[in-house]
Amino acid sequence: MSDMQLSVSDLPHIPVLIEPIINLISPVSGSWLDGTFGAGGYTRALLEAGADNVIAIDRDPHVFDLAKKWISNYANKIQLHNDKFSNLGKYGSSFDGIVLDLGLSSMQIDEPNRGFSFIKDGPLDMRMSGSGPSAADLINTLPEIEIANILYFFGEERSSRRIANAIITRRAERPFVSTLDLSNVIENCLPRKKPGASHPATRSFQALRIAINNEFTELYEALFAAEKALRSGGILAIVTFHSLEDRIVKRFLQFRSGFAGNSNRYSPELKSEEKHFEMLNRKAIVAPDPELLENPRSRSAKLRIAKRLSSQPGPNLLPSQLGVPLLEGKYNA
Numbered sequence: 001m002s003d004m005q006l007s008v009s010d011l012p013h014i015p016v017l018i019e020p021i022i023n024l025i026s027p028v029s030g031s032w033l034d035g036t037f038g039a040g041g042y043t044r045a046l047l048e049a050g051a052d053n054v055i056a057i058d059r060d061p062h063v064f065d066l067a068k069k070w071i072s073n074y075a076n077k078i079q080l081h082n083d084k085f086s087n088l089g090k091y092g093s094s095f096d097g098i099v100l101d102l103g104l105s106s107m108q109i110d111e112p113n114r115g116f117s118f119i120k121d122g123p124l125d126m127r128m129s130g131s132g133p134s135a136a137d138l139i140n141t142l143p144e145i146e147i148a149n150i151l152y153f154f155g156e157e158r159s160s161r162r163i164a165n166a167i168i169t170r171r172a173e174r175p176f177v178s179t180l181d182l183s184n185v186i187e188n189c190l191p192r193k194k195p196g197a198s199h200p201a202t203r204s205f206q207a208l209r210i211a212i213n214n215e216f217t218e219l220y221e222a223l224f225a226a227e228k229a230l231r232s233g234g235i236l237a238i239v240t241f242h243s244l245e246d247r248i249v250k251r252f253l254q255f256r257s258g259f260a261g262n263s264n265r266y267s268p269e270l271k272s273e274e275k276h277f278e279m280l281n282r283k284a285i286v287a288p289d290p291e292l293l294e295n296p297r298s299r300s301a302k303l304r305i306a307k308r309l310s311s312q313p314g315p316n317l318l319p320s321q322l323g324v325p326l327l328e329g330k331y332n333a
Helices: 018-024 042-047 063-067 085-091 106-110 133-140 144-155 162-169 179-188 202-215 216-228 243-257 289-293 295-298
Strands: 029-035 053-058 076-084 095-101 229-241 277-279 302-308
Touching: 018 106, 018 229, 018 302, 029 042, 042 053, 042 095, 053 085, 063 076, 076 302, 085 216, 095 216, 133 144, 133 162, 144 162, 144 243, 144 302, 162 179, 179 202, 202 216, 216 229, 216 243, 243 277, 243 302, 289 295
Parallel strands: 029 053, 029 095, 053 076, 095 229
Antiparallel strands: 229 302, 277 302
């Protein structure tokens, strides 16, 4: 397998695990879809590696303004669409490959006005598309039990009930409007941070972002859309950043590859009469040490790649079979 020609240092945004992707699927050719365009790192790397063209999707309309600085270098090879990747089936049905980077981009985190950061002060927003209810709407209106469930099931936050109670108590005095306001409340109701540990608000902010943007439903629908949109022999590459995302992707690919087993010990065994994918890596690929040094964002990233074997989609799977967290109420998967 050939090494990737494009150095990550040449890109304005470092695409996580791009070298393992390119090296594992080389030679790259044909038509690809980048379902999470961001700063365009994956799209540019695919084109430099040999892809004929890339259709790029992103639900965040702000990212396309940045692309104007360099997209002319790839005339007629890139199509940009402001859309959710669950709708990727609208843009083709015989792609040679599809890539999805499920992480929040550094551009979104670094811009305080987007409201994703628990370190930089800004409006409590977190909406990727800029439309619909914001994180402030959620925090200031939902019942305590629904807030606690979001934090626990979407963020795996063990202190979810304590945090939810602190939020309810504080909002009775005045509503939440800023990221640091919420971050400080969360931090003050938890034990002091240990050296080297993540920020106390990390899991809670992750959970709220997932709820606001309906991310688990998006991923669930995108997996089936990608399966239908790939040609036989096409590649599906997905980079996840936390255990819940990775579990969903892993179970989907295991089932479609005939290695499903049980989603849990109480559920019936999942069976597949036909293999629809071949997993190119049975275990998730993680970032090598050089990439970790250059891009700390990659420390929690996991890559799973599979090759489409048949042109027909597999049988439908329920969200619960893939381990998608399910909640009652407005914000659910």
